[in-house]
Amino acid sequence: MRELTVVEAVREALEQEMERDSRVVLLGEDIGRLGGVFRATDGLLDRFGPQRVVDSPMAELGIAGIAVGLAMRGLRPVAEIQFADFIHAAADHLIGEAAKVRYRTAGDWTCPMVVRTAYGGGFRGGPYHSQSVEAFFAHVPGLKVVSPATPSDAKGLLTSAIRDPDPVIVLEHKLTYRAIKGPVPEGEYLVPIGSGSVARKGSDVTIVSYGMMLHESLAAAELLAAEALEAEVIDLRTLLPIDFHVVLDSVRRTGRLCVVHEDTRTMGLGAEVAAVISERAMEQLIAPPVRLTMPDVGGIPVADPLEDALIPNRQAIVEAVRSLVHRRAWTHSRPLTFDPSIPEATSVVEVTVEVVKLHALLEAVSRACGEFPNLNAEFAWDGIRLHPQVRLAVDLGPLSPPSAEGTFTVIDYGPGSSRLGIPSVRPGQTAALRVGAPINGQVWLALTVDHRAVDGADAGRFLNRVKQLMEQ
Amino acid sequence: MALARFLDERMWRLARSGRAHFAVPCSGHEAVGAGYAFALRAGFDFVAPHYRDLTAMLVLGLTPREVMLHFFGRAADPCSAGRQPYAHWGCSRLRIISLQGPQPNHVTHAVGVAWGSRLLGEDSVTWISFGDGGAQKGEVHEAMNFAAIHRLPCVFCVENNGYTQSVPAALETAVPTLISRAAGYGIPGRALDGMDVDAVHAVAVEAIARARAGEGPTLVEARCYRYLPNTSNDDDTRYRSREEVDNWRERDPVMLLRAKLGSALADAIDEEAITTAADAAEWAEAQRPPDPSGVLEHTYA
Numbered sequence: 001m002r003e004l005t006v007v008e009a010v011r012e013a014l015e016q017e018m019e020r021d022s023r024v025v026l027l028g029e030d031i032g033r034l035g036g037v038f039r040a041t042d043g044l045l046d047r048f049g050p051q052r053v054v055d056s057p058m059a060e061l062g063i064a065g066i067a068v069g070l071a072m073r074g075l076r077p078v079a080e081i082q083f084a085d086f087i088h089a090a091a092d093h094l095i096g097e098a099a100k101v102r103y104r105t106a107g108d109w110t111c112p113m114v115v116r117t118a119y120g121g122g123f124r125g126g127p128y129h130s131q132s133v134e135a136f137f138a139h140v141p142g143l144k145v146v147s148p149a150t151p152s153d154a155k156g157l158l159t160s161a162i163r164d165p166d167p168v169i170v171l172e173h174k175l176t177y178r179a180i181k182g183p184v185p186e187g188e189y190l191v192p193i194g195s196g197s198v199a200r201k202g203s204d205v206t207i208v209s210y211g212m213m214l215h216e217s218l219a220a221a222e223l224l225a226a227e228a229l230e231a232e233v234i235d236l237r238t239l240l241p242i243d244f245h246v247v248l249d250s251v252r253r254t255g256r257l258c259v260v261h262e263d264t265r266t267m268g269l270g271a272e273v274a275a276v277i278s279e280r281a282m283e284q285l286i287a288p289p290v291r292l293t294m295p296d297v298g299g300i301p302v303a304d305p306l307e308d309a310l311i312p313n314r315q316a317i318v319e320a321v322r323s324l325v326h327r328r329a330w331t332h333s334r335p336l337t338f339d340p341s342i343p344e345a346t347s348v349v350e351v352t353v354e355v356v357k358l359h360a361l362l363e364a365v366s367r368a369c370g371e372f373p374n375l376n377a378e379f380a381w382d383g384i385r386l387h388p389q390v391r392l393a394v395d396l397g398p399l400s401p402p403s404a405e406g407t408f409t410v411i412d413y414g415p416g417s418s419r420l421g422i423p424s425v426r427p428g429q430t431a432a433l434r435v436g437a438p439i440n441g442q443v444w445l446a447l448t449v450d451h452r453a454v455d456g457a458d459a460g461r462f463l464n465r466v467k468q469l470m471e472q
Numbered sequence: 473m474a475l476a477r478f479l480d481e482r483m484w485r486l487a488r489s490g491r492a493h494f495a496v497p498c499s500g501h502e503a504v505g506a507g508y509a510f511a512l513r514a515g516f517d518f519v520a521p522h523y524r525d526l527t528a529m530l531v532l533g534l535t536p537r538e539v540m541l542h543f544f545g546r547a548a549d550p551c552s553a554g555r556q557p558y559a560h561w562g563c564s565r566l567r568i569i570s571l572q573g574p575q576p577n578h579v580t581h582a583v584g585v586a587w588g589s590r591l592l593g594e595d596s597v598t599w600i601s602f603g604d605g606g607a608q609k610g611e612v613h614e615a616m617n618f619a620a621i622h623r624l625p626c627v628f629c630v631e632n633n634g635y636t637q638s639v640p641a642a643l644e645t646a647v648p649t650l651i652s653r654a655a656g657y658g659i660p661g662r663a664l665d666g667m668d669v670d671a672v673h674a675v676a677v678e679a680i681a682r683a684r685a686g687e688g689p690t691l692v693e694a695r696c697y698r699y700l701p702n703t704s705n706d707d708d709t710r711y712r713s714r715e716e717v718d719n720w721r722e723r724d725p726v727m728l729l730r731a732k733l734g735s736a737l738a739d740a741i742d743e744e745a746i747t748t749a750a751d752a753a754e755w756a757e758a759q760r761p762p763d764p765s766g767v768l769e770h771t772y773a
Contacts, residue, residue, distance in 0.1 A: 025591060051591060057621070062580055062614030069584020072569065073518075075591060077584070092611075097577055101570060105562050106553035107770045109570045141771050165773035 001183035006176040009151035009184045010040045010116070013158040014078065016188065018048050021076060024162060025052045027063055028080030037082055038118055038177050064090035064115065068097050071113035076162055084119035084133045084171065091136070098167035099142030113168075114161045120173040120212055120262055121311050127299030130307075132211075132263035137169045138240040138272075144193055145240040147171040149214040151182045153237055156191025164193060171239075173211040173262075180215065196243035198250065202232035205256040205321050208247055208273055210236040213260045213312060220317035231321060239269060244276050251277055255286035256324050260317055265293040292320040339427045342379075345456060346422050346448040349463040351470050354441050358394075362410060364469035365433060366390050369408050372462045375431040376407050379453040384430070393426070411435065423448045430454055433466070443470075473502040473669065474741050476527040477726050478749040479536060480700075483543055483558070486753065487704035492544055496559035497700035498526040500667075503725035504631050504694045506531060507672025508599055511680050518589070520569040520582035522601035522631050523559040524698070533566045536748050540756030547762045554762035567596075576606030579628070580615040586626035586683075597683045598626040599676075605636025608644050616689070620657035623688030627679040630693045631666060637702040638711040654691040666694030667725040670732075697723070 004012065018024045026041060026048075032055035035042030045053040056063050063079050070077040081087045087094070094115065101111040121130035138145045144166060148154040154172065161168035199214060200221050209217040214235050221231040232250050236242060251257050257277050259270035270291035277289055292312050294300075301307055369376040369390045378385045393406025397413045409432035411423050419439055423432035423446060430453040436444040445466060449459045480499050487495035498505070505527030512519065514532045521528055529539065538550045542561075545554040551562045551570075562570030569585060571578050579600050586598040606612065607630045619626055630650050634641045647653070651661030662679065664671045672694055679690035697720040701708040708717075721727075730738040 023591075054622075057614070057617055059614040059617070061611050062583075062618055065577060065580025065611060065615065066584040066587065066618060069569075069581035069586075070588045070591075071584075072581060073585040073588030073592070075588045092574065093577065093580065096574060097572055097581070100572070102773070103770045104552055104555050104560070104572070105564075105570045105770075106555060107773075108550075108564045109562060110773070144772075 001185065003181050004151045004155075004184045005178050005181045006148070006151050006154045006172065007038055007040050007178060009155040010158055010172060011042055011044070012184070013155040013162070014041060014044060015047065017076075017159060017162045018044065018052065020188075021162075023074065024076045024078060025054070025070065026078050026080070027054050027056050027067060027070075029056055029058055029063075029082045031055060031080050036080060038174065040080070040116070040172075040177075060086050060089040061093060064093035065097070067113045067115065068093050068101070068111055071098070071111045071167070072101060072109050076112060076114075078114040078116060078162060081115060081117040083125075083129050084117040085128045085131045087115070087117055087133055090115070094137065094143065094167070094169070095140050099140045102166065103142060110165060111167050112165050114158070114170060115167070116158070116170045116172060118174040118177070119171050120175060121300045121307060122175045122212065124302050124304065124307065125300070126302035130300035132261070132294070134171055134239050134261075135263050135268045138269060140240075142166070143240060144168045144238070145171065146193060146238045147173070147211045148237060149173070149176060149211055149235055150180060151184045152189070153191050153235075155184050156189045157193065157237065159188070160190045160193050163190070168193065171211065175212045176215075191237065194238050194241050194243055196234055196236045196238065196246040198232060198246065199235040200231065200233040202230035202254065204230045204254055205258060205324060206232045206234060206247070206250040206254045207258045207260060207317065207321065208234045208236060209260040210239065211262065213262050216312065216314045217260050217317055219314040220321065223314060223318050224321055227322075229321065229325060242273065242276075244280070247273060247277065248281055251281050252284045255284055257285070257289040258292060258317070258320055258324055259289065260292045260312055260320075262294055262311060264296050265291060266296050268293055287324055290320050290324045292317055339425075342425050342427075343451045344425055344448050345451045345459065346446055347456070347459045347463055348420065348444055348446050349467050351443045351445055351467045352441055353438065353443055353470055356412065356435055356438060356443055358412065360470065361412065361435060362392055362394065364466050365392060365408065365410055367469060368462050368465045371465060372458055374454050374458055375449065375462050377430045377453055378428050379430055379450050384453045408432070413437075420444050420446060422446055425450045431459075431462075473506050473527055473726050473729055474738075475536065475745040475748060476502050476505070476530055478742075478745045479539060479752065480526060482749050482753050484700060484704065486543075491757065492558070494557045495543075495704040496523050497698065497703075498524045499699040500633065500697045500720070500725065501525065501631055502527045503669040503729070504601070504629070504666045504672055504696055505529070507669045507694075508601070508627075508629060508676040511673055511676035512597070512599055515566055517596050517680070518567045518569055518582065518585050518598040520578040520585070520598065520600045521561050521571060522603060523561070523571060523575075524603075524631065525561070525601055526559070528601075529561055529568065532568060534561075534563065534568070536752035537755055540752040541759060544756050544759070545761070546756060546759040548759060576602035576609060576612060578602070579606070580611050582626060583615045583619045583624060586619065586624040587622065590625060595625070595684055597680050599629065599680070600626055601629045601631055603636065604630055604632040604634065604641060604644060604650065605639070607632075607650055608636070616657050616659075616691070619689045620659045623686060625683040625686065626689045627676070627683055628689055628691045630691070631696055632693055633696050633698040635698065635702075635712070637706060638708075640711075649693060651691055651693045657691075659689050659691055661691040661693070663693045663695070666696035667723045667728060669725060669729055696725070699724075
């Protein structure tokens with residue numbers, strides 16, 4: 001498939017929709033002869049004439065209000081607000097009018113209009129050419145808000161927006177216009193409004209983002225992969241209404257959520273995503289949700305080091321995800337790690353070693369398991385099922401939680417952990433061993449067994465065998 | 473005009489006695505509404521009305537019962553199904569553009585409607601009425617400027633009653649007549665006596681013909697007066713004297729029309745109007761209120 005930049009994809013969507021539907025008209029500053037300051041309307045004046053491509057006076061409120069009127073009259077206006085920073089002047093007609101026309105008339109009048117605007121920082125635009133405005137508009141029932149990150153979504157979402165029966169704000173991140181290039185279907189192409197997508201599969205953490213931050217999130221995911229952390233990256237694509245189905249589906253698998261956006265923090269989109277996830281998937285969360293955003297700052301400064309200090313980037317995302325992975329929710333219990341119906345008994349033995357070498361420990365446990373098969377088994381009401389092989393599930397702490405697989409669990413949280421910890425027997429097993437932190441050449445081993453399968457004498461013999469093997 | 477006056481007085485009493493939430497008087501503006509509405513092709517031309525244009529609404533096809541359904545916020549309210557307060561007109565069937573709360577945002581919408589009519593190849597005209605208070609707002613400039621640049625088929629009509637709720641004209645504008653602004657847009661301006669329905673009608677016919685012929689918008693200023701307070705929540709004794717109100721009664725547009733018609737005909741009209749207004753109020757008040765189960769509907773398609 002041929003490749004386009006985001007701005008070329010926007011232009012193609014406009015051209016194809018104007019070709020298809022004579023009711024589609026364009027209105028905005030510098031969109032005619034100049035073709036838009038970003039060239040999103042390049043050539044459209046020549047193609048469709050000055051009745052359908054109108055250079056407006058520099059009057060954002062008028063642009064929005066006239067677009068409302070065109071839409072009420074049955075046309076399909078696409079207004080361009082040159083920079084999102086200028087959209088505040090138009091807000092009365094977007095928030096107060098476009099969003100309410102259908103409701104206040106009980107559907108007698110409607111307002112199928114589109115406002116496209118270039119948002120976002122990173123190109124040294126200063127406080128009035130860099131803002132992100134999504135939270136203002138994503139708060140308004142009656143509007144829809146989309147923010148494509150890729151050329152194909154830019155075309156597909158804009159096409160859907162133009163055909164939508166309600167007002168749609170299309171937020172185009174100005175850095176994506178030329179920096180992001182990708183395959184775009186040539187003919188009619190629609191991406192449904194209200195559908196997010198999985199931009200990268202992963203199992204350890206869910207990063208939710210959109211716009212330019214999606215690309216930073218994808219880059220961060222590659223860096224995290226080098227640390228054996230697989231991040232799933234969700235591209236929201238539509239910010240109102242958010243596709244919570246795709247976010248929930250992901251977080252229920254990963255147990256961790258990190259929302260990344262360039263808009264400021266307080267009352268931002270990340271708060272809404274975190275709230276909904278907390279309401280609907282608290283039980284699946286391993287750690288509290290994390291938001292990585294622009295700080296609550298009074299403006300976006302123009303000087304390179306100042307702007308760079310503010311806008312989230314891939315390194316900041318990596319660090320946020322690392323901190324997330326090291327945190328645990330206070331109420332967490334991992335599925336399949338604990339079964340309260342198992343009657344447990346714990347024995348402790350002291351081993352004399354300077355340091356615990358993991359491979360030596362695992363070898364000792366493996367040998368002991370072979371010698372005491374009741375501890376490498378599963379209790380069932382019709383008898384004890386011995387596992388034919390020894391497969392150790394090793395839990396080295398939050399960074400490497402144990403797999404659900406395994407016939408015996410070994411827990412070693414290392415020198416920084418507590419001296420004595422009582423392990424729990426996991427379902428499908430009959431015993432678990434926890435190694436405490438070594439102190440003065442002494443290490444305490446705690447063994448917990450399922451009392452229905454292992455009696456105290458065998459547990460003691462097993463522990464002493466492990467001690468003996470470790471001290472050799 | 474007589475019907476509008478009697479409906480107006482009835483609504484005022486109903487609101488003040490607590491049987492409805494909100495009244496917005498039209499008394500004193502009747503000639504403006506009637507004058508322009510009779511100059512339009514009802515149901516073909518678009519109207520973005522002033523909230524005091526009850527007379528125009530009746531001329532254009534809203535029935536007295538429909539007006540009262542809107543006033544009482546009943547389920548069958550044709551303007552908003554009980555979602556907007558009284559005098560927020562709107563009816564797509566009659567091409568009455570939905571009127572919003574913040575004044576006068578509909579001016580800008582109507583410019584878009586006028587442009588849309590041209591794009592759709594239809595020679596309908598859009599009449600745009602708003603108050604002298606609304607005329608001071610920045611977006612009116614944006615809207616008139618755009619309409620003038622593109623010679624859009626519309627008419628801007630300021631219904632100047634001399635007050636923005638309590639603020640007198642002297643604190644709204646430094647110019648004695650608002651049509652002096654027309655020159656700033658390169659369009660004609662016509663000032664007229666808004667208490668004289670024939671004067672309004674004559675200028676409206678001319679401005680509408682000009683718009684329909686593709687010669688662009690006209691700014692009309694109709695001087696009138698509001699006899700009652702701004703709304704049922706207003707107390708006009710705090711900002712204007714009774715003498716002033718009484719002096720304007722000499723120019724009461726309904727009385728001026730009565731004089732033209734002769735008292736026999738006028739009395740007959742009044743008699744019918746009183747009955748119609750009473751029936752409309754009684755009937756509408758008894759109609760079904762909106763069902764709360766639909767309160768979330770129509771936020772989106």
